[in-house]
Amino acid sequence: MRKKVWVIATIFMLVAGSVIGISTTNTSADSGKQKHNSGNNGKVKNVIVMIGDGMGPAYTTAYRYMQDDPFTMQMEKTIFDKHFVGMAKTYPEDSEENVTDSAAAATSMAAGIKTYNGAISVDNDKEPVGTVLESAKKNGMATGLVATSQVNHATPAAFGAHDVSRHNYNDIADDYFDDMINGKHKVDVILGGGTTYFDREDRNLINDFKEDGYNYVTSTEELLENENDQLLGLFAPVGLPKAIDRKESTPSLEDMTTAALEQLSQDKDGFFLMVEGSQIDWAGHANDSVSAMSEMEDFARAFETVIEFAKENGHTQVVLTADHSTGGFSVGRDGAYNFxxxxxxxxxxxxxxxxxxxxxxxxxxxxxxxxxxxxxxxxxxxxxxxxxxxxxxxxxxxxxxxxxxxxxGVGFTTSGHTGIDVPVYAYGPKSEVFSGLIDNTDIANEVFGFLK
Known part of the structure; x- marks a missing residue:
């Protein structure tokens, strides 16, 4: 009798455990699906790639500390935390270096290949490789590049140009105008810094763009008043001032992103947009925590703008990551357990x-x-x-x-880059494809798939 009771009890416990396990698993799965597949589960019409240059995981952690309400027990989630899906590997394919620079990493995210440091969407044979922006333009979509660096810097350049060296700034600027797809300029909206490279003794690209119908703007006011679907905005000789150093006449990354979305979203065939928080990296190179957090805030606000657009639109896929981490930034230093x-x-x-x-x-x-x-x-x-x-x-x-x-309580280990994996964030119909540990080339290759 005692043995029978024990057997019945054991069976009951196993069944109950199975039910509890199934319930817990389903809840977890639903939670994950809600987290990673936010947005309409239908077709992707628009794609927005956001890149925090140099933004390794310590930067997003420090930003969380910066945003924390000290009067609550738990540390609140940031806009980044709410859309975290995984991590990305960043290594290049370089015979001399195995830690990436911005050009090689951006080429991976723009063209879906590994290449050498300094390459702007060319392979190791220095042959041009097609980019997701070019694919979008071939499909009749509107395209845009937004950055707080000069717009012909490594990251935006890898999406809109091809060159054997990231340092050929004039040639890259020329590519934005000279390279055509189906008789049209590749990039419809170009916003950032770089007048030095567009208004030169040997060539005035600004006039070239204006003659081809682009509206040219140089201030926040002019940017916000723009109604032209082709737009060139240059707001500094090289890179923009850091976010907390900017005057009102110089737009924020949020302002530029908003303006780009307003124009690009009018295209009935959809659009591709790359937005870079360029100077998180510059702050890391300089070992400057104040500038780093200023740039993180600027980038976060632009991300919020993009998420709000994607939520309302329902057919926009957003993916945000970093090209690499810069400076060996640490939260805590010198043995002190405080930030x-x-x-x-x-x-x-x-x-x-x-x-x-x-x-x-x-x-x-x-x-x-x-x-x-x-x-x-x-x-x-x-x-x-x-x-x-x-x-x-x-x-x-x-x-x-x-x-x-x-x-x-901030530490830095280097004035250069580090090779650690970087965080990936996503929102939209196909966010699950970016989850887990991915390679930076996967970002481009998945986007190519969306654009087919």
């Missing part, structure tokens, strides 16, 4: 901006008092003054940055 966002928030301008003010003749004390809300220690002030006495901008910039890094 202090308030130290970064105390800066009203970047260390770069402050260093320029001092270099231009303003006193160290006046500049720091005007743009920083905390009081500098005697030791911190002495280090900055010593750097200023050397009459070297980079030395001064580094000294100011290091005060903020130290107070915040």
């Amino acid at each position: 202090n966002p308030e130290a970064i928030k105390a800066a009203e301008r970047t260390p770069e901006f402050m260093a320029q003010e001092i270099t231009d003749g303003e006193s160290v004390e006046d500049v720091l008092a005007e743009y920083v809300s905390f009081d500098f220690t005697d030791e911190e002030l002495a280090s900055i003054k010593e750097a200023a006495s050397k009459n070297d901008f980079d030395t001064l910039y580094g000294a100011i940055s290091e005060v903020f890094n130290n107070r915040a």
Whole structure:
């Protein structure tokens, strides 16, 4: 009798466990589906690729700390966290280097191949390889490139041009005008910096674009007033100022993204848009946590704009990632188990901006008092003054940055790139294809599939 009761009890427990397991699994699966397949599960009509240049996982973690409400127990999710789907491998195919640069990584995401560092959508034989932007244009879709760097910098260049070297800036700018698909310019909307490369002694590309029907704008006001479906906007000689250093006359990444979406979305055949938060990378190279978080905020707002558009549209696939991580950025340093966002928030301008003010003749004390809300220690002030006495901008910039890094608990291991995997975020009908551990080439190859 006792044995019979034991058998019945065991069977009951197994059945109950199975039911609970099935229930738990289904709940988890539903949650994952909700998370990764947000949006309409139908056809992809529009594709938006967003790239946070240099934005390794420590950057998105630090941004989460920056956005956290200290009066709640849990750390709130950021716009990035809500759409996280996986990680991407970034290595190049280079005979001398196995950590990627922006050109090789962007080529992987634009053309779906591995190649050497410095390549702009050419393979290792230096032959041009078709890009997703070109594929979209061949299909009659509208196309756009938006960046906070010069628009002919490595990442946007890899989507809209071909060159054996990322440093051939003039040739890349020429490609934007000269290279045609079905008798039309490849890129309908081009927004960012770079007047230096478009208005040159040997050629004025701005006039060329205007003569071909493009509206040319140079300020936020002109950008917001644009009603032309072909648009060239150049807002700085090279890269735009960092986000917290910009005047109102210079558009934010959100402003440029909004303007691009308004124009491109009018095309009945759909559109392809690449948006780059270019200077997260530049901040990482400079080991500047203030600029890095300023650029992360600029990028996050642009992402929010894109997500809102995609939610309303229902047939837009968004994928966001980084080309690589820059600077070996760390949350925590020197054995201290603390990260202090308030130290970064105390800066009203970047260390770069402050260093320029001092270099231009303003006193160290006046500049720091005007743009920083905390009081500098005697030791911190002495280090900055010593750097200023050397009459070297980079030395001064580094000294100011290091005060903020130290107070915040931010570390850097290099002024270059690192080879770690980078996060991937997605929203739209086919987001599941970007989930898990993928290769950066998968991004282009999946987008090619959407465009067929």
